[in-house]
Amino acid sequence: MAGNSKSPDSSTTDPLHGFLPRKVSGAQARKALEHDLNAFTNPPTHHTARYKELLAYRKKLPVYAQMDDFFTVFNENQIVILAGEAGSGKTTQIPQFVAYSDLAHSRGKMIACTQPRRVAAKSTAERVAEEMDVQLGYQVGYSIRFENRTKRGTTFLKYMTDGMLLREAMSDHSLRQYSTIILDEVHERTLATDILMGLLKAVAKRRADLKIIIMSATLNAVKFQEYFSLGSETRAPLFKVPGRTHPIEIIYSQEPELNYVEAAIRFVLTIHRAEDPGDILLFLTGEDEIEMACREIKLEVDHLIKQYPSSVGPIVCIPFYAALEPTQQQRVFDQTAPPAEGPDLPLGRKVVISTNIAETSLTIDGIVYVVDPGYFKQKIYNPRTRRESLLVHPISQASAQQRTGRTGRTRPGKCFRLYTEEYFMSLEEETCPEILRSNLSNMVLQLVKLGIWVKDLAQFDYLDTPAPEALMRGVESLNYLKAFDEDETLTPLGSMMAEFPLDPQLASLLITSPQFKCSEEIVTITSMLSVPRIWVRPADQKREADAAKELFTIPGSDHLTLLNVYNQYVENKSDEDWPQMNFVSGHALAEAEEVREQLQRLMGKFELELVSTTGTERKSRQSILRALVCGLFMQVARREGNSYRTIKEDQFAELHPSCQLNEGHEWVLFDEFIFTGRSYLRTVSEVSQEWLLELAPSYFDLRTFPDGLTKLALEAVTKPKAAAGEQSSHRMADRATPWSLYTMNDAIANLTGASTYTLEDAVADFIGTTPSNIAGAASRARERKRALLVEQKKKIQQIRHQNANRATSSRLINPASLYTMEDAIANLTGTSAYSLEDAVSGFTNMTLQDYSLLFHR
Numbered sequence: 001m002a003g004n005s006k007s008p009d010s011s012t013t014d015p016l017h018g019f020l021p022r023k024v025s026g027a028q029a030r031k032a033l034e035h036d037l038n039a040f041t042n043p044p045t046h047h048t049a050r051y052k053e054l055l056a057y058r059k060k061l062p063v064y065a066q067m068d069d070f071f072t073v074f075n076e077n078q079i080v081i082l083a084g085e086a087g088s089g090k091t092t093q094i095p096q097f098v099a100y101s102d103l104a105h106s107r108g109k110m111i112a113c114t115q116p117r118r119v120a121a122k123s124t125a126e127r128v129a130e131e132m133d134v135q136l137g138y139q140v141g142y143s144i145r146f147e148n149r150t151k152r153g154t155t156f157l158k159y160m161t162d163g164m165l166l167r168e169a170m171s172d173h174s175l176r177q178y179s180t181i182i183l184d185e186v187h188e189r190t191l192a193t194d195i196l197m198g199l200l201k202a203v204a205k206r207r208a209d210l211k212i213i214i215m216s217a218t219l220n221a222v223k224f225q226e227y228f229s230l231g232s233e234t235r236a237p238l239f240k241v242p243g244r245t246h247p248i249e250i251i252y253s254q255e256p257e258l259n260y261v262e263a264a265i266r267f268v269l270t271i272h273r274a275e276d277p278g279d280i281l282l283f284l285t286g287e288d289e290i291e292m293a294c295r296e297i298k299l300e301v302d303h304l305i306k307q308y309p310s311s312v313g314p315i316v317c318i319p320f321y322a323a324l325e326p327t328q329q330q331r332v333f334d335q336t337a338p339p340a341e342g343p344d345l346p347l348g349r350k351v352v353i354s355t356n357i358a359e360t361s362l363t364i365d366g367i368v369y370v371v372d373p374g375y376f377k378q379k380i381y382n383p384r385t386r387r388e389s390l391l392v393h394p395i396s397q398a399s400a401q402q403r404t405g406r407t408g409r410t411r412p413g414k415c416f417r418l419y420t421e422e423y424f425m426s427l428e429e430e431t432c433p434e435i436l437r438s439n440l441s442n443m444v445l446q447l448v449k450l451g452i453w454v455k456d457l458a459q460f461d462y463l464d465t466p467a468p469e470a471l472m473r474g475v476e477s478l479n480y481l482k483a484f485d486e487d488e489t490l491t492p493l494g495s496m497m498a499e500f501p502l503d504p505q506l507a508s509l510l511i512t513s514p515q516f517k518c519s520e521e522i523v524t525i526t527s528m529l530s531v532p533r534i535w536v537r538p539a540d541q542k543r544e545a546d547a548a549k550e551l552f553t554i555p556g557s558d559h560l561t562l563l564n565v566y567n568q569y570v571e572n573k574s575d576e577d578w579p580q581m582n583f584v585s586g587h588a589l590a591e592a593e594e595v596r597e598q599l600q601r602l603m604g605k606f607e608l609e610l611v612s613t614t615g616t617e618r619k620s621r622q623s624i625l626r627a628l629v630c631g632l633f634m635q636v637a638r639r640e641g642n643s644y645r646t647i648k649e650d651q652f653a654e655l656h657p658s659c660q661l662n663e664g665h666e667w668v669l670f671d672e673f674i675f676t677g678r679s680y681l682r683t684v685s686e687v688s689q690e691w692l693l694e695l696a697p698s699y700f701d702l703r704t705f706p707d708g709l710t711k712l713a714l715e716a717v718t719k720p721k722a723a724a725g726e727q728s729s730h731r732m733a734d735r736a737t738p739w740s741l742y743t744m745n746d747a748i749a750n751l752t753g754a755s756t757y758t759l760e761d762a763v764a765d766f767i768g769t770t771p772s773n774i775a776g777a778a779s780r781a782r783e784r785k786r787a788l789l790v791e792q793k794k795k796i797q798q799i800r801h802q803n804a805n806r807a808t809s810s811r812l813i814n815p816a817s818l819y820t821m822e823d824a825i826a827n828l829t830g831t832s833a834y835s836l837e838d839a840v841s842g843f844t845n846m847t848l849q850d851y852s853l854l855f856h857r
């Protein structure tokens with residue numbers, strides 16, 4: 001095979017007869033593609049009829065017509081920038097062309113093609129395995145976080161998320177197992193793709209044999225060509241694939257639209273009534289909008305069918321977003337439009353309503369109409385406040401083009417842009433790169449693991465350099481986590497942290513958990529925090545879902561509640577209805593189980609002991625909470641008034657409505673600090689301030705701690721303790737702490753001399769019942785209160801609904817009304833990370849909360 005076949009008739013038995021790596025021409029590749037035998041199976045097998053059918057289809061793709069030129073440019077250059085219209089065949093065909101030229105399979109190498117999204121990596125690998133007539137997971141496979149379908153020694157074409165390739169680069173800085181690396185959809189500018197670009201540029205200088213292809217439909221080609229010039233004057237060559245498979249008509253709105261969700265629903269209904277057969281893809285920003293739109297469209301269409309049965313066909317609405325279970329995501333590809341309801345009646349239509357996960361790389365067969373309202377949800381991290389905002393933003397021109405490109409793939413299409421052409425021209429050309437709006441602590445750790453010195457981080461060859469403050473914050477967090485030593489090199493702990501596919505804080509939590517004799521429980525909690533939403537809350541069963549959640553609740557800790565759910569899931573594994581009956585996601589739990597297995601394997605690799613807590617329930621819980629403090633001590637807040645103030649950053653937030661805690665807890669540790677119109681702490685547990693001082697002494701070092709109420713509260717713990725010996729007879733009369741800071745917990749600690757003795761324990765001792773009975777009674781009382789609240793909320797919603805109807809019928813809402821204070825500040829300051837809080841504190845030297853208190857007084 002591959003050039004060393006000498007027998008005279010070997011061209012009939014070896015489709016790759018005469019092929020020399022990277023000297024292959026288009027003509028040779030076409031001959032091999034047409035061969036009866038499959039070049040990539042061992043021994044070669046006969047091609048199936050399906051292969052031939054798909055090959056006929058592939059030949060019509062624009063990239064196929066460019067095959068000769070592609071082989072020339074690929075053979076002659078180390079790095080190629082490739083731009084081609086969405087649907088021209090880049091993602092599916094280019095890696096296959098490379099397979100013929102590279103002959104990676106015969107050289108023990110692999111070809112990698114990265115994707116920013118898991119769903120794209122997986123679905124493209126499935127399609128390509130079918131096109132190449134091989135079994136998925138063998139010659140062609142995929143690797144995404146916590147899911148690897150490749151076979152060592154057999155897989156030579158691997159679709160993978162960019163994050164997975166980056167992870168591999170940490171153990172092999174030169175990525176030696178790959179002969180060619182293709183970075184696809186680079187216009188998305190994910191953090192991992194950006195780092196990979198810098199890394200591959202350096203690897204290319206060391207490894208002349210490594211080829212790199214940078215691909216996208218919509219990229220600023222010159223910027224990439226210059227970046228990849230490898231120090232010489234010559235830019236990397238640009239290979240353009242003109243044309244698309246089928247034409248697409250783009251239709252703009254004449255006027256700015258009303259409320260974009262309403263407008264989108266209206267458009268879908270109009271298309272359904274007025275346009276030729278063909279499925280519809282609508283882009284909305286998030287799960288709530290999508291589920292609501294699915295319901296409304298279905299209701300409206302059912303209503304229309306009753307009114308006009310001879311002119312309106314049936315419809316099926318399919319939601320599509322990242323948190324959905326794979327079987328539900330798969331519906332998007334598998335489910336077809338419903339048939340006509342009778343002879344001579346109109347055909348049915350499939351409507352897919354998706355977030356921007358369907359924006360790139362995906363082909364959903366049958367889509368003819370795309371409806372693009374022009375918005376998406378974007379996460380922006382503010383390094384100063386350490387808060388993430390998740391807000392609706394206008395999309396970029398590049399995104400709009402990608403959305404348009406979801407049609408015209410298997411037949412001609414139409415794209416309805418629910419904004420004017422002038423508005424489109426005013427959009428940003430590209431989406432803001434993730435590196436400019438993310439928490440960089442993980443990136444910093446990965447770069448250092450890749451061999452970059454901390455002091456050189458700012459000089460790394462970034463395509464767009466991140467803000468120094470963001471880098472500094474990343475280094476600072478890692479210093480607190482003891483990932484670096486005094487010389488700023490990786491400590492063994494830091495090096496181990498980088499090996500876990502987790503945020504550094506969670507990795508550190510996992511690694512330190514054996515010290516608290518609860519690593520079994522912590523690995524479960526970490527896995528539960530790493531998967532999408534566990535709780536299921538259907539719109540028409542919210543009350544039942546909340547009641548079910550209440551039954552899992554461990555008072556004072558969402559983390560322990562998650563542990564409880566997982567343990568009960570494992571106990572009830574044989575009952576497949578259990579998740580649904582309990583309003584939890586069976587898929588998320590199964591995924592948590594897989595994640596857990598993987599993390600457990602990694603722990604084994606580093607000889608981290610897996611131990612479970614022993615002793616009383618109270619003691620076990622305490623050990624777990626103490627371990628959580630040891631890893632997540634930078635995510636702590638203290639109650640002030642009706643909200644919580646984060647430590648050091650002094651930001652105010654409320655507990656997220658999904659939290660099972662009441663607001664009575666003074667100190668809490670949280671998993672997420674997020675802004676979604678309001679600031680929230682999500683997944684929260686109560687902790688003791690003494691643990692903070694004991695378990696994170698360098699972060700809570702009172703000598704360097706900023707002055708303020710938090711410091712006073714922390715001092716209140718240390719001072720009375722020091723004085724406790726002498727003052728025992730005056731404890732209640734002589735209150736050393738400011739009275740307002742003296743909590744019930746302090747009182748109990750003073751009375752009993754044990755800081756871990758809680759209010760519940762005290763009650764239990766007095767009335768002779770257990771804390772869990774008390775919690776049960778409290779939970780039943782809460783349930784009654786919740787039922788009342790649900791009623792009240794319903795009324796409020798009715799009133800809001802009536803008001804909203806009144807408002808929308810009398811007032812035009814244009815995109816400008818979605819322009820938030822944050823957008824205004826971003827426009828004024830030129831940085832999206834500068835929040836309202838920053839603006840207020842910049843101007844007044846006060847926090848927003850203090851400022852508004854003063855203002856309202």
Ligand SMILES: Nc1ncnc2c1ncn2[C@@H]1O[C@H](COP(=O)(O)OP(=O)(O)OP(=O)(O)O)[C@@H](O)[C@H]1O
Pocket residue numbers: 061084085086087088089090091092093127216217245360361362363365405408409410
């Ligand atoms: N799963 C699939 N089912 C049916 N057709 C498919 C599938 N995947 C790809 N195709 C066909 O192959 C064509 C090329 O798809 P491919 O993903 O390679 O294009 P692309 O240029 O990479 O597009 P994009 O920039 O959107 O990722 C599609 O337009 C479609 O006709």
